[in-house]
Amino acid sequence: MRSFFNHLTAAQKLCLSFIIVIILGSSLLSLPIFHLPSAPQTSYLDHLFTVISMVCVTGLSVFPISEVYNHAGLTLSMLLIQIGGLGLVTLIAFSYYTLRRKLSLSDLGVLQNSLSRESSRHLNRFLFSVYKFTFFVEIACACLLMIDFIPRFGLASGIFNSLFLAVSAFCNAGFDNLGSSSLISFQTNPIVNLTIAFLIIAGGLGFANWIDIVHRLKDYVKNKPKNLSLVLRKLKIQTRLVLLATAILLTGGTIITWLIERHNPNTIGNLHLFQQGLVSFFQTVTMRTAGFATIDYSQAHSATNFIFIIQMIIGGAPGGTAGGIKLACAALIVLLFRSEFRGDKQVTFANRSIPKSIIRQMLTILVFFFTVFIMGYFFLLLAEPELSPFALLFETASALATVGVSMNITPQLSFFGRVIIMLLMFIGRVGPLTVLLSLSQKQKTPITYPKADITLG
Numbered sequence: 001m002r003s004f005f006n007h008l009t010a011a012q013k014l015c016l017s018f019i020i021v022i023i024l025g026s027s028l029l030s031l032p033i034f035h036l037p038s039a040p041q042t043s044y045l046d047h048l049f050t051v052i053s054m055v056c057v058t059g060l061s062v063f064p065i066s067e068v069y070n071h072a073g074l075t076l077s078m079l080l081i082q083i084g085g086l087g088l089v090t091l092i093a094f095s096y097y098t099l100r101r102k103l104s105l106s107d108l109g110v111l112q113n114s115l116s117r118e119s120s121r122h123l124n125r126f127l128f129s130v131y132k133f134t135f136f137v138e139i140a141c142a143c144l145l146m147i148d149f150i151p152r153f154g155l156a157s158g159i160f161n162s163l164f165l166a167v168s169a170f171c172n173a174g175f176d177n178l179g180s181s182s183l184i185s186f187q188t189n190p191i192v193n194l195t196i197a198f199l200i201i202a203g204g205l206g207f208a209n210w211i212d213i214v215h216r217l218k219d220y221v222k223n224k225p226k227n228l229s230l231v232l233r234k235l236k237i238q239t240r241l242v243l244l245a246t247a248i249l250l251t252g253g254t255i256i257t258w259l260i261e262r263h264n265p266n267t268i269g270n271l272h273l274f275q276q277g278l279v280s281f282f283q284t285v286t287m288r289t290a291g292f293a294t295i296d297y298s299q300a301h302s303a304t305n306f307i308f309i310i311q312m313i314i315g316g317a318p319g320g321t322a323g324g325i326k327l328a329c330a331a332l333i334v335l336l337f338r339s340e341f342r343g344d345k346q347v348t349f350a351n352r353s354i355p356k357s358i359i360r361q362m363l364t365i366l367v368f369f370f371t372v373f374i375m376g377y378f379f380l381l382l383a384e385p386e387l388s389p390f391a392l393l394f395e396t397a398s399a400l401a402t403v404g405v406s407m408n409i410t411p412q413l414s415f416f417g418r419v420i421i422m423l424l425m426f427i428g429r430v431g432p433l434t435v436l437l438s439l440s441q442k443q444k445t446p447i448t449y450p451k452a453d454i455t456l457g
Helices: 001-006 009-028 044-055 071-087 090-098 105-116 125-155 155-170 191-203 206-222 228-233 237-261 272-285 300-312 328-344 356-383 391-401 413-429 432-438
Strands: none
Touching: 009 044, 009 071, 009 191, 009 413, 044 272, 044 413, 071 125, 071 155, 105 191, 105 300, 125 155, 125 191, 125 206, 191 272, 206 237, 237 272, 237 300, 237 328, 328 356, 356 391, 356 413, 391 413
């Protein structure tokens, strides 16, 4: 057994670790001791689907978890979501460092990529910072949610519901234990909406980016420079790129959602202007791979849902809890287009050139993601001929980008449809690049070939 694991690459170990946790989690949650006495009849496949969604921090489910699992089951669910959100690779590395064991160079490389780190130096210190930041944000925001939840649900339930939602939101999982309507009953509640939105953004922004921001803010407090822009300029290039892309997407997405839905009585048409803006903002945030809903997406305009699909595909920042092709990848696509239109020889941002190796990785991720996306959608169309093709497209994007929103078709999926969605969720969480790495055992020696000119249009 040890020789088998020694022959696996770091990426293959990561995939296998996810599979082991999924099997253990689904086996445990299928046991009656984790179920409510009044729970409806469920199969192992139902629990397997749910656990894959939890560990892959997606949020799709074939049943409301609060109607099936008791407090022990929900606590185990919260643990699985936390494991999936932090990423098994960080947990494994944390265990290695705690036990004073050394990581191999290949393991360090995958850990570095998964955390979006430029270097593996001081990785143990960085991992501790990730854990401190995660638990601080989750506990602080859970306390904010308690302001509303304790008077509403009582002391014990209010505290538990707050912790569950805080963990689920920070990990961008989209699961809640409040019933089948997600957060629709809290549609106009500013405390719940803004707290959950902050948690989603915090988790989806990427650990390396957040720690970079915190360090710069500490420098600002200590040194107190006259100009805050000088501090912002000291941020790493990736952090600045991610922050700019995040601001553009959140602002643009909120405005577009409001413009399309403002007269729709089934979503936000009957709300006041501030409430319309709040709901539109929340939908834009949750489409960054969180999966919470404060509207019924089956009642939204088709154009709005199409915009949501685009937002799902883009996802969040690298090195965080979000999925999709990642913000940095989407931003590089725009920068690549800009350089081609200008006729520039290099792709640049903030007076820095982007290495060609990064551009190749971006194109590889893009091609792999859309290949899986198209294949998944095609097989879903074959498996579910009676369901709406657009709803299946929405479901495909939600699963592969690990978002978890649905047009209310997840419980209607057939056996084969559920298997397809489970595969999409797994691939979406592990990451297209990691899946590609896991398929190749050895690195081939690079060979230089003569150049060939190809006309593209």
